[in-house]
Amino acid sequence: MSLIHNGATLALFLALTMVVNGVFGRFIVEKSSVTILNPLAMRSKHDAAIANFGVPNYGGYMIGSVVYAGQGAYGCDSFDKTFKPKFPRPTILIIDRGDVESSVIYICDRNAAVLVADNVDEPLITMDSPEESKEADDFIEKLNIPSALIDFSFANTLKQALKKGEEVVLKIDWSESLPHPDERVEYELWTNTNDECGARCDEQMNFVKNFKGHAQILEKGGYSLFTPHYITWFCPKDYVSSNQCKSQCINQGRYCAPDPEQDFGDGYDGKDIVFENLRQLCVHKVAKENNRSWVWWDYVTDFHIRCSMKEKKYSKECAERVVESLGLPLDKIKKCIGDPDANVENEVLKAEQALQVGQGDRGDVTILPTLIVNNAQYRGKLERNAVLKAICSGFKERTEPGICLSGDIETNECLEANGGCWEDKKSNVTACKDTFRGRVCECPVVNGVQYKGDGYTSCEPYGPARCSINQGGCWSETKKGLTFSACSNLETSGCRCPPGFKGDGLKCEDIDECKEQSACQCDGCNCKNKWGGFECKCSGNRLYMKEQDTCIERSGSRIGWFPTFVILAAVASICVGGYVFYKYRLRSYMDSEIMAIMSQYMPLESQNTTDPMTEVNVREKEEMENTLSPLLSPSPASEVAARVSSLFVYPIKSCRGISLSQAALTPTGFRWDRNWLIVNSKGRGLTQRVEPKLSLIEVEMPKHAFGEDWEPEKSSNMVVRAPGMDALKVSLAKPDKIADGVSVWEWSGSALDEGEEASQWFTNFVGKPCRLVRFNSAYETRPVDPNYAPGHIAMFSDMYPFLLISQGSLDSLNKLLKEPVPINRFRPNIFVDGCEPFAEDLWTEILINGFTFHGVKLCSRCKVPTISQETGIGGQEPIETLRTFRSDKVLQPKSKPHGKIYFGQNMVWKDGFGDGIGKTIEIVPALQVLQTGYFPMNTSKHLCHQ
Numbered sequence: 001m002s003l004i005h006n007g008a009t010l011a012l013f014l015a016l017t018m019v020v021n022g023v024f025g026r027f028i029v030e031k032s033s034v035t036i037l038n039p040l041a042m043r044s045k046h047d048a049a050i051a052n053f054g055v056p057n058y059g060g061y062m063i064g065s066v067v068y069a070g071q072g073a074y075g076c077d078s079f080d081k082t083f084k085p086k087f088p089r090p091t092i093l094i095i096d097r098g099d100v101e102s103s104v105i106y107i108c109d110r111n112a113a114v115l116v117a118d119n120v121d122e123p124l125i126t127m128d129s130p131e132e133s134k135e136a137d138d139f140i141e142k143l144n145i146p147s148a149l150i151d152f153s154f155a156n157t158l159k160q161a162l163k164k165g166e167e168v169v170l171k172i173d174w175s176e177s178l179p180h181p182d183e184r185v186e187y188e189l190w191t192n193t194n195d196e197c198g199a200r201c202d203e204q205m206n207f208v209k210n211f212k213g214h215a216q217i218l219e220k221g222g223y224s225l226f227t228p229h230y231i232t233w234f235c236p237k238d239y240v241s242s243n244q245c246k247s248q249c250i251n252q253g254r255y256c257a258p259d260p261e262q263d264f265g266d267g268y269d270g271k272d273i274v275f276e277n278l279r280q281l282c283v284h285k286v287a288k289e290n291n292r293s294w295v296w297w298d299y300v301t302d303f304h305i306r307c308s309m310k311e312k313k314y315s316k317e318c319a320e321r322v323v324e325s326l327g328l329p330l331d332k333i334k335k336c337i338g339d340p341d342a343n344v345e346n347e348v349l350k351a352e353q354a355l356q357v358g359q360g361d362r363g364d365v366t367i368l369p370t371l372i373v374n375n376a377q378y379r380g381k382l383e384r385n386a387v388l389k390a391i392c393s394g395f396k397e398r399t400e401p402g403i404c405l406s407g408d409i410e411t412n413e414c415l416e417a418n419g420g421c422w423e424d425k426k427s428n429v430t431a432c433k434d435t436f437r438g439r440v441c442e443c444p445v446v447n448g449v450q451y452k453g454d455g456y457t458s459c460e461p462y463g464p465a466r467c468s469i470n471q472g473g474c475w476s477e478t479k480k481g482l483t484f485s486a487c488s489n490l491e492t493s494g495c496r497c498p499p500g501f502k503g504d505g506l507k508c509e510d511i512d513e514c515k516e517q518s519a520c521q522c523d524g525c526n527c528k529n530k531w532g533g534f535e536c537k538c539s540g541n542r543l544y545m546k547e548q549d550t551c552i553e554r555s556g557s558r559i560g561w562f563p564t565f566v567i568l569a570a571v572a573s574i575c576v577g578g579y580v581f582y583k584y585r586l587r588s589y590m591d592s593e594i595m596a597i598m599s600q601y602m603p604l605e606s607q608n609t610t611d612p613m614t615e616v617n618v619r620e621k622e623e624m625e626n627t628l629s630p631l632l633s634p635s636p637a638s639e640v641a642a643r644v645s646s647l648f649v650y651p652i653k654s655c656r657g658i659s660l661s662q663a664a665l666t667p668t669g670f671r672w673d674r675n676w677l678i679v680n681s682k683g684r685g686l687t688q689r690v691e692p693k694l695s696l697i698e699v700e701m702p703k704h705a706f707g708e709d710w711e712p713e714k715s716s717n718m719v720v721r722a723p724g725m726d727a728l729k730v731s732l733a734k735p736d737k738i739a740d741g742v743s744v745w746e747w748s749g750s751a752l753d754e755g756e757e758a759s760q761w762f763t764n765f766v767g768k769p770c771r772l773v774r775f776n777s778a779y780e781t782r783p784v785d786p787n788y789a790p791g792h793i794a795m796f797s798d799m800y801p802f803l804l805i806s807q808g809s810l811d812s813l814n815k816l817l818k819e820p821v822p823i824n825r826f827r828p829n830i831f832v833d834g835c836e837p838f839a840e841d842l843w844t845e846i847l848i849n850g851f852t853f854h855g856v857k858l859c860s861r862c863k864v865p866t867i868s869q870e871t872g873i874g875g876q877e878p879i880e881t882l883r884t885f886r887s888d889k890v891l892q893p894k895s896k897p898h899g900k901i902y903f904g905q906n907m908v909w910k911d912g913f914g915d916g917i918g919k920t921i922e923i924v925p926a927l928q929v930l931q932t933g934y935f936p937m938n939t940s941k942h943l944c945h946q
Contacts, residue, residue: 028363029124030379032056032148032177034115037063038169042161046154048115049124050177050379052367054147055386057174059393059436062146064090064112066168068159092170094158097149113146113172117155124151126379143381146172178390179374182717183399183729183757184222185391190229190356190370193276196260196268196309203382204369205304210384212297214403219294222735222755223401224391228284228296230277231356231368232257232349250274250340255349260309268309274349275340276303279319281348282336286328291736295326302326392436398726399757400436413439422459427470431455443724448693448767450724452493462493462723463693463872465767475508484508484532492871500532522550642839642927644848645807646823646831649706651718652676652772653744653796654687655697656869657827662922664708665851665909668777668794669801670829672701676718676730677744677751677796678762681769685744685796688864691766695869697722702732708920720761728761730754730772739773744796749780784908788856792908800906803859806840807833809903816881825865825878826904832927840905845931849921852910852930859904 031047050056090112097119116127127149150158161168191204218224235245235253248270249256257273280303284296299322307318323330338346358364362375371378371387374394380386392404405412413419414432421432421441429451431441441455449469453459466472472487474495486495486505495505502511513519513527513534520527520536525544528535536544538551545552650657653674664671678686678694688694700719704710712732720728739753751773753759762770775782775795784792784800794801805828814820823831830848832840843855861882867874882901884890889897 028358028377029126030177030377031124032146033173034148034150034154035171035173036158036168037171039161039166042157042168046150047124048148048150048172049126050174051116051127051147051149052379053127054114054143054145054380055383056146056148056177056380056390057172058178058390059175059180061171061173061175062090062092062113063169063171064092066092066094066115066158066162066170068162069093069095089169092172094150094155113148115155115172116147116149117159118149118152121152124149146174146380148172174393178376178378178393180394180396181374182396182715184225184731185218185394186225186227186374187391187394188227188229188372190231190365190368190372192230192257192273192368193280193303194257194260194273194309195304195314200368207369207382207384207387208297209301209304211387212301214384214388215297216294217403218391218401221401222737222757223395226293226296228280228300229352229355229365230281231365232274232277232353234353247271248274250278251346251349252343255346255353268314271340272314275316275337276314276319278337278340278346278349279316279333281352282333283323283328285336285348286332289332290329291738292328295328298326299323299328395436398433398435398440399729401756404436405434421455422453422457424459424470424473429459429469431459442726445724445764445767448765450765452724460493465489466492474505475503477508479531482532492873498532500534519546519549520544524551642806642832642835642929644830644921644924644927645833647921647923648827648829648831649673650827651699651701652678652697652720653685654678654691654694654864655699655720656695657824658699658701660706662920663706663829664920667792667801667909668775668782669797671706673801673829674775674794674796676754676772676774677742678766679739679742679751679771679773683739683741683743683748685742686766686770688867689862692867692874693766693872695867695872697765705732706920720758722765725761725765728758730758734774738776739771742773745798747782749782750776751780752776785857788906789854789908800856800908802830802853802907802909803828803904804830804832804840804843804853804855804907805904806835806837807831808835808837809840812837813878813882813903817878819877821865821878822869824869825867826861827864828904830907834927841902842932843905843929844933845910845929846907847928847930849924851919851921853907854910855905855907855933857906858902859906860900861903865903 030050032050033045034048035045036042092113092115094115094117097116118124127147158168158170189208191208192201195201195205215224215226219226232255235242235249235256237253239245240249240253244264245253245256247264248259250271255274255278257270257277259268259270260273261267280296280300283299284293287293287295287299302322302325303319306322307313307315320330323333336348338344340346356365362372363377365372369382371382371390373390378387378390380390388403392400395401395404412434414421414430414434418430419432419434419439419441421430421439422443423430423432427446429444429446431443431451431453433440433442433444443451443453443455443459445451446461446469447465449461449465450463451459452462461467461469461472467474467485467487467489471485472495474486475497476483476485476487478484484498484501486497486501486503486508488496497503497505497508500511500513501508503509510529510531511518512529514529519534522538522544524539524542526537526539528537536546538544542551542553544550647660647663647670648657649660649663649670649672651672651674653676655678660670668674680686686694698721700721702710702712702716705712705716714731714733716732717729718732720730735752735754737753737755739751742749742751752775754772754774758772759770762772777795781793782795784794789800792801803826805823805826807823810821810823810826840855841858845855846853861879863874863879866876866879879901882903886902887897888895888900888902891902
């Protein structure tokens with residue numbers, strides 16, 4: 001479009017040019033790749049410069065047969081000829097570039113794509129739209145196919161092959177034309193507020209109005225980050241006092257725009273354009289600060305309707321009425337605008353001028369309008385679906401939102417033959433997942449049940465709930481009201497025929513126990529086969545005993561009952577023998593182990609008691625403190641051999657932890673510990689207590705995230721993984737969206753919502769509506785119980801910032817278990833070794849790396865330690881064994897029991913509410929115990945550290 005008029009305007013343009021050249025700006029050519037597929041001898045890959053008109057197939061590719069329009073069919077000539085290939089493929093038409101400066105082509109829109117052959121041996125350039133004319137405008141409007149320029153040498157190669165009569169097949173690929181690094185797209189629109197510049201201004205405004213709906217959906221969902229920009233010029237110093245500069249510029253010639261009517265004496269001035277440009281920038285800035293950045297689209301469309309130049313309503317007063325109608329704070333917008341007559345820099349417009357100049361791989365902004373997607377300039381028609389397709393191609397594969405999967409801009413490849421992926425038509429389950437860049441075959445998660453397999457030929461449900469979906473793919477049949485299945489919820493995979501059936505689990509058939517003589521073989525027994533079992537009847541007045549496969553007399557006959565008596569007596573003898581063995585051998589071993597453990601830190605009233613597990617007498621607080629006075633006195637560091645062996649952080653509450661060699665201290669615990677929480681549809685926090693599968697979720701943080709001075713960058717992400725799920729990236733930059741009504745235990749407040757993508761990810765994995773929220777530390781605090789640690793705070797941990805457990809305590813427990821358990825069952829933050837079992841119970845003050853920690857309360861445990869952190873499957877241990885010697889009933893038998901079981905010490909950082917934030921502790925050779933003491937049992941409702 002032409003923005004140049006008269007000497008002063010030309011001077012402005014030259015001033016801009018000098019700025020651009022002064023910083024080594026340049027024009028970047030956006031490219032697609034063109035590969036020769038046939039003839040095979042010519043196979044090679046080349047570049048093509050995407051034209052600034054037409055509709056590039058961003059994110060996709062096209063394969064077609066080449067047809068040459070012929071000598072003399074130039075791009076600057078008009079022709080109506082239809083080019084039909086000899087082969088059943090789309091047509092890729094090659095035409096010659098005409099000798100016109102604008103490099104404009106007029107072509108038939110009946111072809112799949114057009115490649116313009118350069119007639120000069122030069123580097124690739126970008127073909128721009130034609131100069132304004134009615135004919136050119138019609139051409140731009142109707143051209144809906146991809147267009148690109150190929151270099152002179154490549155074009156000649158194609159022409160020579162076609163001249164020989166060979167079929168030339170090309171693949172034009174736009175899949176890498178725009179960067180697509182992550183799950184959010186950043187895009188910019190460079191425009192202006194002038195609506196009197198002809199067809200190009202109308203094109204810009206029509207695009208804003210038509211694209212507004214898409215833009216606001218993307219922005220509200222957190223899928224995109226949009227920024228508007230406006231080009232301004234500056235007036236050369238020698239012309240600042242001229243009438244032309246005064247009418248076209250604000251802030252004493254610093255920011256200028258051409259006169260909209262190109263008439264300095266009539267209508268609106270260029271400075272009116274600059275002033276409104278600035279206002280629209282401030283509207284976006286203030287709206288973004290109020291978490292309503294998408295309101296910019298409403299303001300621009302409303303302003304154009306209510307305050308257009310054509311209707312002579314383009315004014316400050318009209319603009320301010322639009323601002324107020326949208327509920328935006330007018331005072332803040334005025335403050336952002338500042339004084340346009342002042343001889344000072346305007347920070348907003350100054351930043352805009354700096355951004356006009358390209359940096360790195362980004363070219364200069366020299367054409368209006370210009371759309372930039374993920375820091376690369378968009379080429380093609382400024383049309384709603386074309387731009388949406390380009391933006392959708394900027395998402396990392398399989399992270400695009402639903403709006404990108406509409407039929408208007410992409411083809412759902414799963415609709416035809418299920419995309420070649422596995423499917424279970426009976427259960428309506430498929431492994432085909434439609435994405436913007438094509439389909440992928442991966443086993444799905446359905447109603448919380450994960451399928452496993454290659455996604456192409458097989459997917460099988462896996463996990464405890466698998467039988468709820470089509471019996472886990474196993475055999476199942478119902479007859480006469482009886483249902484049998486080869487799927488068992490006690491097993492995470494596989495199919496096994498139930499008792500009474502045989503087969504491979506995918507197909508089972510009834511076993512005829514009578515025919516196979518596998519049951520009911522006793523004398524006088526009559527066998528009758530039944531589906532899934534058998535019926536055995538005894539002759540006479542006798543009763544069949546299935547376990548022994550024998551018949552016994554129903555009457556009181558001594559002879560008849562004698563075998564029964566013998567059998568029952570034998571069974572009773574075995575039970576009594578087993579009980580005696582347990583009572584006097586196994587139990588005595590267990591008791592001695594427990595007595596040894598308890599005697600190390602708690603005096604027993606009598607060492608000669610016959611049942612120490614039920615008759616342990618622990619004195620009340622005062623008596624215990626006197627008895628344990630040697631242990632309760634300060635302990636010199638030289639007498640202690642304990643050391644920190646491991647440090648753990650759990651970024652998402654109730655998900656897997658991360659083992660560290662160092663961790664940064666904060667008032668709420670280690671940095672990143674329990675910063676995030678998964679909540680249900682009511683905002684209530686989820687834990688492994690009700691959702692054991694949370695134990696399968698792994699969390700990965702950036703390598704340096706746990707250092708003392710590390711700060712997140714824009715590209716810093718937390719990566720979340722789970723079986724059968726794509727990796728989820730959660731930006732460490734704090735989100736803008738607030739979620740109210742979030743609760744964990746008795747606390748409730750606001751939190752930061754991590755957006756729709758995270759919500760969908762956790763919803764798919766858990767099998768119920770979920771959201772991921774982050775603790776809103778800027779506005780919320782969560783104090784711990786003031787009775788134990790006044791002044792201290794936590795995030796989403798169950799109550800206290802730190803949990804400490806010793807290796808000795810774990811080893812003592814594991815000696816009593818049939819199958820030892822790892823430390824991750826108890827989810828500590830600080831794991832120490834080198835001390836006696838349960839010595840940490842008495843630590844009231846310890847020193848690690850020079851930082852003091854206070855023990856405040858023993859940690860009572862819930863069912864979480866019974867859940868395997870590797871499989872998500874629960875059991876009874878180790879809680880049942882802990883109950884025998886670590887319950888409040890055993891540890892304080894004279895107090896009222898509350899059914900609590902204790903394992904580990906809750907702690908706080910002494911200076912956690914002081915000035916020590918950001919310090920780090922490391923795995924160190926020594927831990928100093930400064931003070932020991934007695935801790936009352938925890939009677940609160942808070943349980944384990946999750």
